[in-house]
Amino acid sequence: MKTAFITGANKSIGFETARQLLHNGFYVYLGSRNLDNGLRAVKQLKSEGLTNVEAIQIDVTDDHSVKNARLEIGLKTDVLDVLINNSGVSGAKSDENGNYIPQTATGTSVEVFKEVYEINVYGVIRVTQAFLDLLRKSEAPRIVMVSSSQGSITLHSDPAYKYYNFKGAVYLSSKAALNMYTVNLAYELRDTHFKVNAVSPGFTKTDFNNNRGTGTVEDAGKRIVKYALIGNDGATGKFFCEETNPQTGEIPW
Known part of the structure; x- marks a missing residue:
């Protein structure tokens, strides 16, 4: 049975991704910063008859927590087939009246950048590096x-892009940095069986965006799972968003 580890999987897109991988015959390690939330998520999945799942406590901002998660999973399996780095934050802030404070390049403090990068960028690096040894033992490792x-x-430099006016210096730049890490990682693993890709699930209706999204978690999960299951002849080192490009899915960096 293939195994997968998903960070931030106790709710929303991560939870749905876990559900879909379970339906695909995987054993899923469901990562959650708060273990109780993870256990509740596992209980829900098991109530649906999806039993090959267990919760793993992990705070991607904490080296000790990441190492403990790696040790815990390593005691349960010698091989990890899929790693999905799903944990993320928008860094959105509100004033005392509940109004959204724009993430401007001219006015957002460095502390806000640090807070978001700690999860969206550094957290991904911590987790990926910690689990590479288990992934290397897989015949078809996927990240x-x-x-x-x-x-x-590229898209955000184009005035014709539909989200061109929806800027946000912190969140957008954190994902651009994540994308560059993806390019470098895929390059370093190019002569192996690894497939490493960046996937945008689309503008999905979740609490991440105060339910302003237009897509469903089911569709978002399908988009992620597609690249977790990509074949040996599939792409690596690419950026996909089927919402933006329904034909091939690939979008420019």
């Missing part, structure tokens, strides 16, 4: 970086 089309510098 999916859950990114966003908002991290595409």
Whole structure:
């Protein structure tokens, strides 16, 4: 039975991705910063008859927590087939009246950048490096970086892009940085069986965006799972968003 580890999988897109991988015959390690939330998520999945799942406590901002998660999973399996780096934050802030504070390049503090990068970039690096040894033992290791089309510098430089006016210096730049890490990682693993890709699930209706999204978690999960299951002849080192490009899925960096 193939195995997968998903960070931030106790709710929303991560939870749905876990559900779909379970339906595909995987054993899923469901990562959650708060273990109780993870256990509740596992209980829900098991109530649906999806039993090959267990919760793993992991705070991607904490080296000790990441190492413990790696040790815990390593005691349960010698091989990890899929790693999905799903944990992420928008860094959105509100004033005392509940109004959204724009993430401007001219006015957003460095502390806000640090807070978001700690999860969206450094957290991904911590987790990926910690689990590479287990992934290397797989015959077909897959790493999916859950990114966003908002991290595409090419698209956000084009006034014709539908989200061109929806800027956000912190979140957008964190995803661009994640994308560059993806390119470098895929390059370093190019002569192996690894497939490493960045995938945007699309503008999905979740609490991440105060339910302003237009897509469903089911569709978002399908988009991620597609690249977790990609064949040996599939792409690596690419950026995909089927919402933006329904034909081939690939979008520019």
